[in-house]
Amino acid sequence: MSDESKADEKAAAKPAEEQAGEPEVVEEPKPEADAEPEKAAETKPSEDDDAAEFSITGSLPEPRVHLLAVLAAGVLVLDILTKVLSVAFLEDAEPIKLFGGVLYLTFVRNPGAAFGLAEGWTWILALIALGVVGFILWIARNLRSQGWAIGLGLVLGGAVGNLADRIFREPGPLRGHVVDFLSLFDPFGRVWPVFNVADMAIVCGGATIVVLALMQHDYDGTVHKEKKVEA
Secondary structure: OOHHHHHHHHHHHHHHHHHHHOOOOOOOOOOOOOHHHHHHHHHHHHHHHHHHHOOOOOOOOOOOHHHHHHHHHHHHHHHHHHHHHHHHHOOOOOOEEEHHHOEEEEEEEEOOOHHHOOOOOHHHHHHHHHHHHHHHHHHHHHOOOHHHHHHHHHHHHHHHHHHHHHHHOOOOOOOOOEEEEEEEOOOOOOOOOOEOHHHHHHHHHHHHHHHHHHOOEOOOOOEOOOOOOOO
8 A cells, every 4th residue: 555545545434533532511590480480480470369258357448336336426416415305395386387388396206216207116116216326336347338337326326316306205114105396387287297317317218228139239249249140
């Protein structure tokens, strides 16, 4: 074999040796660092949503017992004050005409219910009033609706005002006659029965409660909405 052929074989073998001697580079897979934060970000809002969904104290409105008590006390004080003044200045006196005859200040001792109804049932009406007062005080623990607090406060103040007359006025406990002194369009209640401040509060409060019930507003602050059925 000639020297030239040996030189060619050495030149061809050298690149192969160099290629075999070089270490093989293997690309390592990159850690999925970005995937974990994304998963954590996806799961975190759902946990917060579940906590908000099952939270009790965070979703309830503020209690409205204070509003109920203040309004009931105001109605009671106004009712007692006007009745005391009526007994002092209107009993055995001529009716006083106001606003061109729209309203008269007169004096009547009523043994019946509001607006002169159910006469002769004085002691039964007194027991009913006691039941109404007890029921309002019982549900006041969960009272969280402002509208219900106004309605129940008016009813409570009016019921206690008339109940006080039935307990403390003549002819005796649970048989006392309620003092009425307001008459519309006639001085003797022939157009509309004679009434008092407590009667007005009871009627206005009852009407407020009826409206709220029709609107599906509960005394605990919840509102019931009808779900739309998709066709």
